Amino acid sequence: MKNIIDKSEYDVLGLLPCPIKVPVEIGFDNMINNLGNGCDFKYLIEGNANYDVMWMDESSDIPLKEELPKIIISSGVNSFYRKDFRTKAINDKYFKEIKNSKDNLMLNDKEGNYYIMALNYLVMVVDLTKLDNRKIPKSWGELLDSSFQKEVAIRGKRGKYCETTLLAIYKDYGIDGIMKLKELVGYGGHPAEVIKNVGKGIKNSPTISIIPYFYAKLLKNNKNVEIVWPEEGAIVSPVTLLIQGNISNNLENVVNYFISDEVRRICMNASLPHPHDYIKFLNENNYKLNWIGWDFINSNDINKLLLELNSRL
Structure with a gap:
């Protein structure tokens, strides 16, 4: 509490x-x-x-x-x-x-x-062990149009997800973007918890995580992980x-x-x-x-x- x-x-x-x-x-x-x-x-x-x-x-x-x-x-x-x-x-x-x-x-x-x-700025972290030959999104737009249904993690939990992620997606892509994001999000929580399983091939873990860069860079030497700075910019x-x-x-x-x-x-x-x-x-x-x-x-x-x-x- x-x-x-x-x-x-x-x-x-x-x-x-x-x-x-x-x-x-x-x-x-x-x-x-x-x-x-x-x-x-x-x-x-x-x-x-x-x-x-x-x-x-x-x-x-x-x-x-x-x-x-x-x-x-x-x-x-x-x-x-x-x-x-x-x-x-x-x-x-x-x-x-x-x-x-x-x-x-x-x-x-x-x-x-x-x-x-x-x-504090947010980027994408991709677990390469779970990619299954799919294309890595290079932008927020590509992520929203991707096939990673229920494979994406964002900070927070249902009812109170990361406000800057939601606002940035809404600003650029409107309610349609939010509805696309809904189909993608399958995980929520604190970024420190999210990164524990990234790159380990664990079944019930996200393929793509939207997390602050200071957490993402902890994984920069992990060969099973790719950090993506989206083309539209890291969300501030x-x-x-x-x-x-x-x-x-x-x-x-x-x-x-x-x-x-x-x-x-x-x-x-x-x-x-x-x-x-x-x-x-x-x-x-x-x-x-x-x-x-x-x-x-x-x-x-x-x-x-x-x-x-x-x-x-």
């Missing part, structure tokens, strides 16, 4: 992807120790998988600014991307801008409220930093830590890079990123859309 976070309990709430949780927390604790008795705020740095932010479910009212932590890090296109929350947060100036790199205009929030501090799941205005000097130190070169190195080493740090790698490999984009986010009621898409699967 996941733990429930009280909306008013913390000044700093960092829900981080598993690979960066420990090193970011160590650096954060060092920063806190340097503050000494000057640390006058409550904080929680945890793995995103272990907690639910329960005040932001699809049926809840929008929280007031004072009900939120002053600094929030969250993973994925979550309830902070709800249309009604986003509209209120922007109109009522909940958050202040942190300048993004001008080299990453596609990922920049035009309103300046949401700072993408790291990229953002790690987002939100900061309220008029925070204390100590909390400014927290912000400076989260946007520091130290944290950027941690994220890069874990294959969860800051957008700016990944431009060279993408260009050198002719890779693309598949980000749903701020126009899509602003024109869709994300929570309601995800409920509908999950109901189709």
Whole structure:
């Protein structure tokens, strides 16, 4: 069972992807120790998988600014991307801008409220022992039109599959794409569990898995596995930093830590890079990123859309 976070309990709430949780927390604790008795705020740095932010479910009212932590890090296109929350947060100036790199205009929030501090991106992993002479899909489109019925794994479980996978497929291929995906998905779960059986020829295991690259690269030396970076781009799941205005000097130190070169190195080493740090790698490999984009986010009621898409699967 996941733990429930009280909306008013913390000044700093960092829900981080598993690979960066420990090193970011160590650096954060060092920063806190340097503050000494000057640390006058409550904080929680945890793995995103272990907690639910329960005040932001699809049926809840929008929280007031004072009900939120002053600094929030969250993973994925979550309830902070709800249309009604986003509209209120922007109109009522909940958050202040942190300048993004001008080299990453596609990922920049035009309103300046949401700072993408790291990229979790999803690729395809193919178990060659289960391919049976079939063609390996090189794109999301080829996968949707393939014959891998009930042989594909995605993160999550029925009723709550990976939101960025569903949204990206819907953005590019509409409901027809979601219905094709339905025919393909036969497995769900945490990526760490999915990769255990890849390349081993196990009967009841997926042939193709859609998982974060930091899990996929653990299999890069396995001769029975092929990692496919889809032609349309790896699907982006953002790690987002939100900061309220008029925070204390100590909390400014927290912000400076989260946007520091130290944290950027941690994220890069874990294959969860800051957008700016990944431009060279993408260009050198002719890779693309598949980000749903701020126009899509602003024109869709994300929570309601995800409920509908999950109901189709």
